[in-house]
Amino acid sequence: MPALARWDAFLTQIRSRHEQVRADALANGRAFIASVAAGGDYQPLSHQLSAVKHRLQDLEAKIMDTWHAQVDDAILAEGNSVERRDAACAQGVALGHQLEDARDDLETALMAELARARYQAAQAALVPVVCASCGAAYQPPHSFRLIEMACTCGAPVRYDPDELMRSAGAIGTHAISQEAAAAELAAMRAADRAARGARSPTPLHLLQAWEAAQIAYWRRYLAARAWFEPELGRDPALEVKKRMEQWYQYTADQEEAWRAAGRPRAI
Numbered sequence: 528m529p530a531l532a533r534w535d536a537f538l539t540q541i542r543s544r545h546e547q548v549r550a551d552a553l554a555n556g557r558a559f560i561a562s563v564a565a566g567g568d569y570q571p572l573s574h575q576l577s578a579v580k581h582r583l584q585d586l587e588a589k590i591m592d593t594w595h596a597q598v599d600d601a602i603l604a605e606g607n608s609v610e611r612r613d614a615a616c617a618q619g620v621a622l623g624h625q626l627e628d629a630r631d632d633l634e635t636a637l638m639a640e641l642a643r644a645r646y647q648a649a650q651a652a653l654v655p656v657v658c659a660s661c662g663a664a665y666q667p668p669h670s671f672r673l674i675e676m677a678c679t680c681g682a683p684v685r686y687d688p689d690e691l692m693r694s695a696g697a698i699g700t701h702a703i704s705q706e707a708a709a710a711e712l713a714a715m716r717a718a719d720r721a722a723r724g725a726r727s728p729t730p731l732h733l734l735q736a737w738e739a740a741q742i743a744y745w746r747r748y749l750a751a752r753a754w755f756e757p758e759l760g761r762d763p764a765l766e767v768k769k770r771m772e773q774w775y776q777y778t779a780d781q782e783e784a785w786r787a788a789g790r791p792r793a794i
């Protein structure tokens with residue numbers, strides 16, 4: 528078989544093995560989630576996920592390892608053009624990115640599912656909050672933390688979420704927000720790779736596209752996260768700005784084109 532055809536077959540095989548490991552992890556993860564939806568130690572899911580992550584990373588690493596060890600030279604030795612060789616290499620790189628993203632998304636999806644299952648169970652178990660002073664009963668407010676309200680009689684009433692509700696919050700805060708921002712996350716990953724993949728110095732338009740994609744991601748992510756952490760909703764623009772600061776300082780400001788343009792921060 529010619530080297531190019533072998534490469535194609537190899538990539539197809541890696542892709543399908545990766546898919547299989549993820550499908551198994553999803554099925555196992557879901558079965559486990561059903562067993563801990565109403566409470567219990569969920570650490571085994573994290574352990575399971577980290578074992579799966581290593582297997583998936585091994586498969587991903589095989590792509591470029593194989594390319595360098597067996598494919599790159601063989602393609603040229605068989606008389607193919609450098610362009611054809613580069614295109615074959617780019618195919619491998621693209622698959623690697625795709626699989627890396629799918630691996631991240633798998634973990635997010637399972638943790639979000641666990642959080643939703645726990646949230647549902649916690650909701651079903653909610654009991655009215657009763658004023659110790661006058662006995663008035665209130666529907667528990669939406670919160671994952673202790674909340675103090677004022678009763679109509681003037682006495683303070685406290686809603687203290689139970690263990691299950693608190694764990695739904697702890698597990699879901701990042702995972703559910705990340706899932707809500709899935710489209711923006713995908714766009715941000717693409718913009719990030721486009722800018723990093725460009726020949727140095729990185730052109731301004733790629734830096735600005737990367738910046739815009741990050742801002743869009745943070746907006747969406749933090750808007751979702753505010754459901755868990757209401758203080759994030761108070762000044763969304765400031766929250767986004769805080770999260771962009773590091774990128775501006777350690778990435779953008781290190782770029783020649785960015786500095787030459789007068790560090791044109793969009794936020």
Ligand SMILES: [Zn+2]
Nearest residue numbers: 658661678680
């Ligand atoms: Zn009262």
